[in-house]
Amino acid sequence: MKLTIVGGGGFRVPLVHAALLADDLIDHLALLDVDPDRLAVIDRVLTGQARTSARRHSVHTDPTEALADADFVFSAMRTGGTAARVLDERIAAGHGLIGQETVGAGGIAYALRSIPASLELARTVARTAPQAWLINFTNPAGMVTEALAAVHPRVVGICDSPVALARRAAAALGLDPASVEPDYVGLNHLGWLRGLTVAGTDRLPELIADPDRLASFEEGRLFGPRLIGDLGALPNEYLHWFYFRREAGTGGARGAFLAEQQDRFYRGCPADPDAALAAWEAARREREETYGAANREAAGGFERAAADLVSGGYEGVALAIMRAIGRDEPARLILDVPNAGRLADLPDDAVIEAPCRVDGAGVHPLPIDPLPDYARGLVATVKQVERWTIEAAVTGSARAARLALTHHPLVDSAAIASRLLADYRAAHAELGYLR
Numbered sequence: 001m002k003l004t005i006v007g008g009g010g011f012r013v014p015l016v017h018a019a020l021l022a023d024d025l026i027d028h029l030a031l032l033d034v035d036p037d038r039l040a041v042i043d044r045v046l047t048g049q050a051r052t053s054a055r056r057h058s059v060h061t062d063p064t065e066a067l068a069d070a071d072f073v074f075s076a077m078r079t080g081g082t083a084a085r086v087l088d089e090r091i092a093a094g095h096g097l098i099g100q101e102t103v104g105a106g107g108i109a110y111a112l113r114s115i116p117a118s119l120e121l122a123r124t125v126a127r128t129a130p131q132a133w134l135i136n137f138t139n140p141a142g143m144v145t146e147a148l149a150a151v152h153p154r155v156v157g158i159c160d161s162p163v164a165l166a167r168r169a170a171a172a173l174g175l176d177p178a179s180v181e182p183d184y185v186g187l188n189h190l191g192w193l194r195g196l197t198v199a200g201t202d203r204l205p206e207l208i209a210d211p212d213r214l215a216s217f218e219e220g221r222l223f224g225p226r227l228i229g230d231l232g233a234l235p236n237e238y239l240h241w242f243y244f245r246r247e248a249g250t251g252g253a254r255g256a257f258l259a260e261q262q263d264r265f266y267r268g269c270p271a272d273p274d275a276a277l278a279a280w281e282a283a284r285r286e287r288e289e290t291y292g293a294a295n296r297e298a299a300g301g302f303e304r305a306a307a308d309l310v311s312g313g314y315e316g317v318a319l320a321i322m323r324a325i326g327r328d329e330p331a332r333l334i335l336d337v338p339n340a341g342r343l344a345d346l347p348d349d350a351v352i353e354a355p356c357r358v359d360g361a362g363v364h365p366l367p368i369d370p371l372p373d374y375a376r377g378l379v380a381t382v383k384q385v386e387r388w389t390i391e392a393a394v395t396g397s398a399r400a401a402r403l404a405l406t407h408h409p410l411v412d413s414a415a416i417a418s419r420l421l422a423d424y425r426a427a428h429a430e431l432g433y434l435r
Contacts, residue, residue: 001326002028004066004129006121007076007138008059009038011262011287012315014280016074017046019315021053025323029057032066035081041269041276048277063124070129072322075121075144076137079113080430082262085255087427093252095420098410100251102140102189103238105411108389108404109424111143112431115393118144122152133325135318136336142188143386145336146351147393156321156363157188157336160314161236162353165193166334167313168217169234173203184334185343185354185368185375189238190382192231192375208232221302222295231374240295242378245410249294261286321358328360340365345380350387381409398425398434 003020005013008031020026031046033039043059050056060066067073078085088106092099099106118138125132134155136145145157166182175198183195183202196204207213208228214220220228222240241248265283269276296302317333324331335356339346342365346352357364371379388404391397398421405417425431 001026001071001322002030002069003072003074003322004030004032004070004132005074005076006032006063006066007078008066009033009035009040009042010076010078011042011265011280011283012076013042014045014049014277014284016315016318017049017057019319021050021055023319023323025319025326026072027055029055030066030070031057031059032061032063033059034061036061038266041266044269044271044273044276045280048273048275051274063121064128067125067128067132070125070132071326072135073121073125073129073132074135074137074318075118077114077117077121078138079117080428082255082259084113084428084430085110086259088424089250089252089255091423091427092420093250094423095416096250097412097416097420098241098245098248098251100238100241101255103241103410104251105405105408105420106251106255107140107143108385108401108408109428109431111140111386111389112393112401112424112434113428114138114140114144115147115390116430116433118148119151119394122148122155126152133321135321137314137318140188140386142336142351142353143389145188146338146349146386147390149338149351150349154362156356156358157351157353158314158317158321159188159334159336159353160317161189161238162191162193162334163313163317165219165234165236166196168219169193169196169204169207172213172216172220173207175203181332182334183355183369185371186236186352187379187382187386188336188351188353189236190242190379191236191353192233192239192372193236194233194369194372204234205232208234218292218296221300222292231372233372233374237292237295242409244295251294253294257290258287321363324358325360325362330357330359332357332366335363337363337365342368343371343379345371345376346383350383378409381407385409392434396433396435401434 003026088109089099092105098104136157141157148155167177170177181197211225355366388400392401406414
């Protein structure tokens with residue numbers, strides 16, 4: 001089977017490649033990227049990873065060539081690159097707002113770039129590989145997946161945050177993560193783990209009632225036993241921006257750090273594949289160690305534990321989807337797919353993040369309980385913001401983009417929302433379509 005990774009020069013592509021090397025499902029991996037220099041660097045890293053394997057990959061800058069006959073297309077694009085993220089976050093911070101690239105105001109600017117590019121990809125896939133499943137990890141993943149689902153019949157969005165949260169919670173209870181069934185619900189980067197069932201028993205209340213166990217993993221330390229106890233659930237790490245917006249700061253520095261780090265890595269990556277792999281590993285570890293530093297500081301300051309440094313696992317989720325569909329090996333996964341009547345508070349076509357069953361026939365949303373009281377209002381508001389953003393990206397409506405920014409929970413003024421959109425439009429040539 002053939003997998004094409006769009007954004008094949010991206011820093012996290014070697015994580016996917018490592019997962020593929022442990023399985024024989026994919027016999028042709030094609031990497032597609034608009035930047036041949038970044039693509040060449042990742043090519044060397046992957047060659048280093050595959051030294052002891054017969055598996056080979058191909059690199060492409062031509063979409064038609066890369067996508068032809070693909071069974072799966074993995075979308076991990078970053079339209080505008082890390083430089084655009086830096087601007088997204090700095091412009092918002094300049095207005096005293098949280099600019100985080102998915103949940104903050106920066107997420108709207110990011111989506112306004114990502115959605116048109118993703119829709120163009122979907123059109124290309126329809127022409128060159130109409131049978132392919134499109135697995136979306138392009139951020140903001142929920143919004144991009146919802147836009148894609150309206151035009152492509154086989155699309156599913158993935159995120160590593162829910163699986164990482166469930167894994168850490170299970171480990172805190174001394175459980176094998178593979179043995180637990182997580183009850184997770186919400187939107188992408190806006191969800192809650194509200195159950196952790198093992199052999200028919202929900203073990204999450206036991207964890208929530210134990211401050212010492214909560215203090216043993218990242219989300220427990222971020223949110224603290226009082227808030228977690230009040231909710232009766234474990235929030236996704238990105239909810240820290242909502243629950244502690246005063247303490248968390250504006251989030252304006254992460255993009256700049258990653259831009260500098262990635263520039264250093266890509267420019268200085270050795271030519272030898274083994275050395276390139278070692279350089280990538282060192283950069284990946286630095287990236288993981290510094291992840292969420294501002295939020296951890298706001299929560300009292302703590303270093304990430306060894307268990308927190310383990311990759312969130314989106315590569316494992318992607319592989320599980322491909323195995324379930326390609327080999328008809330059923331899997332229960334937390335995915336971004338249309339609501340399809342599961343949550344009465346949201347439209348049927350609104351993409352949510354919740355458990356699904358995946359098999360050879362495709363992706364099947366599983367029944368879920370209604371949204372809890374603490375989640376209902378926030379989820380409904382953010383979903384409407386997302387839908388205005390999608391409308392703006394699809395129709396070019398500046399009015400819809402202003403409505404999205406004005407009603408975003410982390411934007412506190414309609415006047416600031418208008419100025420923010422003007423600044424984003426001035427900074428990003430890609431937003432010239434807004435009228």
